[in-house]
Amino acid sequence: MASPEAQRIRAGLFRFPPAADIAADRAGWEGWAATQPLPADVTETTPAYGGVAGRLISPPDLEKDRLVVAFHGGGLVSGASVTHRGLAAMLAKATARPVFVPDYRRLPETAPEDVRADGIAVLAAARSAGHLTVFADSSGAALALAAMQDMARRGEALPDRVVFLSPAIDATLAGDSFEANAEKDPTLSHVSLRHWQSVVEKVAPLDGPILSPLFQPIGGLPPMLLLAGSDELWRDDAVRLADRVTAAGGTVRLSIYPDMWHVWPMSGDMPETAQAMAEIAAFVG
Structure with missing residues (x-):
């Protein structure tokens, strides 16, 4: 049961x-x-990795040579480093690591392949910094996963850990939860997501490698932590990804938070947010 x-x-x-x-x-x-406002004990700068600008949120007493790259959600059409600076601050304080949120180019004005190229460029540059964790929420997970799949095919070095929060990695909306949670999800609806499909399918196939990386090869990826809310329309993207990673011989942990919705830590201060941050911190080590 959800907390009060x-x-x-x-x-x-x-x-x-x-x-x-x-x-x-x-x-x-x-x-x-x-x-x-951000917490008073974090700092915010605007560097670039791999030629992609963004925001770096750094906590006090951070661990050196360890970085989190956080790909923001927003359907790959909206969202930015500024919209996710609060979530980045939570991650930074929980993990004692700086968190870089890249301002990757967005659909529909940018070709899908160029959006993925931004993701690859950031990860390749960040990888040289030392231990690297990739975090992504919602459709940011589609970009992160598509970038890592492309890097894996080419034999490039991948991040050490991956954390996806409410991953939205199947733009065809084929998961059972899309119907099962139609009346439960308090923030997303069939109407809004069908409209989003109509926007992105003009520039990329809904079942293609960038919008729906769930359907691409999964093997050889880093250990993953997947968190999803039981009541969200996207819930089963996380469930199906966990199943595919396990079938491919990979390492994955799936946590479904009861009564939670899409990317719930961005909604406010509650025990379920603290629990998610603690689980992420424990996983990245």
Whole structure:
């Protein structure tokens, strides 16, 4: 059962309407996020890795030669480093590592292959920094997974650990939870996700390697931690990825959080957020 804090937060949630105007949706989200304060004990800088700019959130007493690269969600059409700076700060403090959130190029104005190229460039550059953990939420996991699959095919060095929070890695929406959780998910709806499909399928096939890397070869990837909410429409993307990694002989841990929704740690301070951060910290070591 959800904590009292989570129940209060959930009562104030609403289902996101379809983003009819992408530019306005981006500006609204980014403008609001820029006004939100970060914890006083973290620092924020704006470096670039592999030629891709972003935000680096660093905690006090950080561990040297250890980095987290966090690919933000937003359907690959919205979201930015500024929208995920709060989540990055939570990760940084929980793991005692700096967290870099890249501002990769987005669909639909950028070719899908170029979006993936940004992901590869960031990971290749960050890999040289030492121990590397890849974190991604929602559709950021599609970019991260697609980039790692391409790097694995070419025999390039991969990250040491992978953490996906509410991964959205099947743009065809074929998971059973898409129907099973239609009335349970408090933030996502069939209407909003079908509209999103209509936007991205103009530039990339829904079942292709960038939007749906779940259907691509899974073998040879780093150990993974997958976290998902029991009530979210995307839940079974995490379940199916865990099954595929296990079948391929990989290492994976799947945690389904009861009564939680899509990327719940971004919704506020509650025990379930603290639990997720603690689990991530324990996994990355």
